[in-house]
Amino acid sequence: MFENLQERLSKIFRSLTGQGRLTEKNINEAVRQVKLSLLEADVNFKVVKEFIDSVKAKALGEEVLKSFTPDQQFVKIVRDELINIMGKSAATLNLRHHPSVIMLVGLQGSGKTTTAAKLANYLRKSGRTVLLVAADTYRPAAIDQLEKLGKSIQIPVLTGDRKNPLIIVQQALEYSKNSQYNTLIFDTAGRLHIDEEMMEELQQIKQLSNPDEILMVVDAMIGQDAVNSALEFDKRLNVTGFIVTKMDGDARGGVILSITHITGKPVKFIGVGEKIDAFEQFHPDRVAARILGM
Amino acid sequence: LKGSKISDEILEELEERLLMADVGYPTTEYIIEQLKQSKTNDALETLKEIMIDLLSFDSKLNSPDQPPFVITVVGVNGTGKTTTVAKLAAYFQSTGKTVVLGAADTFRAAAIEQLREWGERTGSTVIYHSEGADSAAVAFDAVSHAKAREKDVVIIDTAGRLHTKKNLMEELKKVHRVIGKVVPGAPHEVLLVIDATTGQNGLVQAKVFKEMVDVTGIVITKLDGTAKGGISLAIKKELNLPIKFIGIGEGAEDLKPFDAKEFVEALID
Ligand SMILES: Nc1nc2c(ncn2[C@@H]2O[C@H](COP(=O)(O)OP(=O)(O)OP(=O)(O)O)[C@@H](O)[C@H]2O)c(=O)[nH]1
Ligand SMILES: Nc1nc2c(ncn2[C@@H]2O[C@H](COP(=O)(O)OP(=O)(O)OP(=O)(O)O)[C@@H](O)[C@H]2O)c(=O)[nH]1
Ligand SMILES: [K+]
Ligand SMILES: [Mg+2]
Ligand SMILES: [Mg+2]
Numbered sequence: 001m002f003e004n005l006q007e008r009l010s011k012i013f014r015s016l017t018g019q020g021r022l023t024e025k026n027i028n029e030a031v032r033q034v035k036l037s038l039l040e041a042d043v044n045f046k047v048v049k050e051f052i053d054s055v056k057a058k059a060l061g062e063e064v065l066k067s068f069t070p071d072q073q074f075v076k077i078v079r080d081e082l083i084n085i086m087g088k089s090a091a092t093l094n095l096r097h098h099p100s101v102i103m104l105v106g107l108q109g110s111g112k113t114t115t116a117a118k119l120a121n122y123l124r125k126s127g128r129t130v131l132l133v134a135a136d137t138y139r140p141a142a143i144d145q146l147e148k149l150g151k152s153i154q155i156p157v158l159t160g161d162r163k164n165p166l167i168i169v170q171q172a173l174e175y176s177k178n179s180q181y182n183t184l185i186f187d188t189a190g191r192l193h194i195d196e197e198m199m200e201e202l203q204q205i206k207q208l209s210n211p212d213e214i215l216m217v218v219d220a221m222i223g224q225d226a227v228n229s230a231l232e233f234d235k236r237l238n239v240t241g242f243i244v245t246k247m248d249g250d251a252r253g254g255v256i257l258s259i260t261h262i263t264g265k266p267v268k269f270i271g272v273g274e275k276i277d278a279f280e281q282f283h284p285d286r287v288a289a290r291i292l293g294m
Numbered sequence: 295l296k297g298s299k300i301s302d303e304i305l306e307e308l309e310e311r312l313l314m315a316d317v318g319y320p321t322t323e324y325i326i327e328q329l330k331q332s333k334t335n336d337a338l339e340t341l342k343e344i345m346i347d348l349l350s351f352d353s354k355l356n357s358p359d360q361p362p363f364v365i366t367v368v369g370v371n372g373t374g375k376t377t378t379v380a381k382l383a384a385y386f387q388s389t390g391k392t393v394v395l396g397a398a399d400t401f402r403a404a405a406i407e408q409l410r411e412w413g414e415r416t417g418s419t420v421i422y423h424s425e426g427a428d429s430a431a432v433a434f435d436a437v438s439h440a441k442a443r444e445k446d447v448v449i450i451d452t453a454g455r456l457h458t459k460k461n462l463m464e465e466l467k468k469v470h471r472v473i474g475k476v477v478p479g480a481p482h483e484v485l486l487v488i489d490a491t492t493g494q495n496g497l498v499q500a501k502v503f504k505e506m507v508d509v510t511g512i513v514i515t516k517l518d519g520t521a522k523g524g525i526s527l528a529i530k531k532e533l534n535l536p537i538k539f540i541g542i543g544e545g546a547e548d549l550k551p552f553d554a555k556e557f558v559e560a561l562i563d
Pocket of ligand 3 (some may be wrong): 108109110219371372373489
């Protein structure tokens with residue numbers, strides 16, 4: 001639909017070659033192109049505005065370096081700022097307790113159950129002993145789904161009473177206390193951030209289990225509304241980070257900029273497929289290029 | 295905002311609302327341009343009219359003269375396909391029809407169990423094979439069963455797939471081909487399920503699914519959240535695909551026929 005951002009920017013800046021500084025006029029035009037590109041990538045409208053303002057402030061009066069053309073230099077400013085926002089804190093898991101508890105939360109269908117299995121498999125590779133906990137008692141066959149996934153990677157799944165998430169969590173905590181398992185991963189039911197009762201349930205699970213990590217699982221295809229759900233989950237649970245799934249498609253992933261900007265919490269992993277090993281560490285530089293459509 | 299004439303400020307405010315509802319830049323500009331040309335005294339009301347106009351289409355289902363009426367439900371991962379199949383089943387059951395469900399998602403863990411549970415809850419027959427089986431074979435059996443037993447409606451649940459995965463899209467085409475062999479002209483409806491939270495990628499999804507399997511309509515799910523589903527305006531404008539239903543919850547009864555006026559009101563406010 002759109003011309004590549006770099007092409008558009010190079011046209012804008014062509015007239016500038018040989019001049020010393022980025023000027024207000026061409027910066028304004030360039031900023032507009034970046035704005036369109038970010039909106040096309042589903043970055044939240046308000047986040048785009050703030051981002052653009054800060055880029056503008058940085059670009060204005062910047063010396064054009066000898067080794068760059070003005071458009072290259074402008075793109076560099078934009079990219080650096082994107083990476084600065086998306087990669088603010090180190091995205092490693094912070095697992096301290098025995099057992100360490102990791103709670104996966106998020107909207108319906110974002111990929112929590114699949115991600116629980118992926119994460120279990122990933123952590124086992126680094127020598128951890130993992131128990132999956134099936135704390136979604138609402139969605140039809142959610143427990144069966146986790147059991148099947150666990151079986152496929154030979155990681156045990158605790159299903160407890162299959163009825164009450166709080167009891168299941170309690171059973172998992174007791175079971176693991178003096179066991180070989182040093183890591184518990186809770187798969188929770190998908191829920192809307194405006195569902196008072198269901199959000200309270202998550203707060204109760206948190207209180208009961210004192211998790212080391214509370215990770216919100218977010219679909220890469222989500223649009224403007226991402227900030228509403230991310231803010232509410234973070235407000236209720238003080239999440240420790242995000243996992244963004246379905247990055248194997250062609251969604252540009254602007255949601256990553258939106259949620260990291262608005263919560264200050266990092267993306268820790270990305271999901272890149274339906275298979276268990278389609279799971280990677282997050283690289284802000286790669287996603288910056290993708291958001292800009294480059 | 296109510297009763298305001300067009301001004302730069304009003305236009306900016308309305309543009310922002312459209313963009314924040316995932317309508318997307320090109321379609322937003324198109325709508326705002328129409329608004330500018332209208333010279334109205336009530337910008338908000340006129341904007342709504344323009345949008346309702348854009349969303350006007352026939353959302354009746356293409357049911358055949360002879361049963362079985364065959365519907366397939368398709369889309370990317372996790373949008374709400376299986377739940378929509380269940381909701382449609384409940385809807386047809388409530389009008390006195392007999393319903394067969396085909397568990398053609400043989401890939402995702404426990405997708406079959408999920409549909410079987412819905413079959414039980416809605417009182418529908420579920421035709422299924424085992425995990426890993428050929429999905430076209432399941433669809434074939436489901437449609438053949440309905441034909442032989444003179445059932446009214448067959449709804450085929452398919453696996454979630456990203457439109458960018460060529461082999462999975464080919465597999466879906468095969469499912470459709472096989473259905474057409476059992477019942478000529480089927481599937482009569484191919485419903486693409488789009489999650490209301492979806493951003494600009496929704497347009498690409500609709501475009502590719504339409505090209506590959508002749509989508510006949512859209513179902514927008516999860517409209518009970520705070521997302522507005524604005525990408526469906528772009529889908530209608532660019533691809534002329536009608537929205538047939540909306541999903542407003544996780545229960546079998548949480549399906550409603552699309553109503554443009556209600557949809558636009560919710561999107562703009
Ligand atoms: N392509 C792709 N599909 C994924 C990825 N992660 C999950 N999925 C698929 O997304 C769909 C939903 O995944 P689930 O794990 O069931 O999602 P969930 O969040 O547990 O869903 P609920 O429990 O219903 O809220 C399934 O079809 C998964 O196979 C990913 O990284 N890429
Ligand atoms: N709030 C809400 N949740 C919904 C709606 N429709 C479906 N869901 C939920 O979304 C999640 C995914 O639904 P599914 O029907 O399993 O989605 P799917 O498209 O079949 O998923 P895959 O087969 O894995 O691609 C489940 O938790 C559903 O309960 C809706 O209209 N509103
Ligand atoms: K989704
Ligand atoms: Mg789940
Ligand atoms: Mg399904």
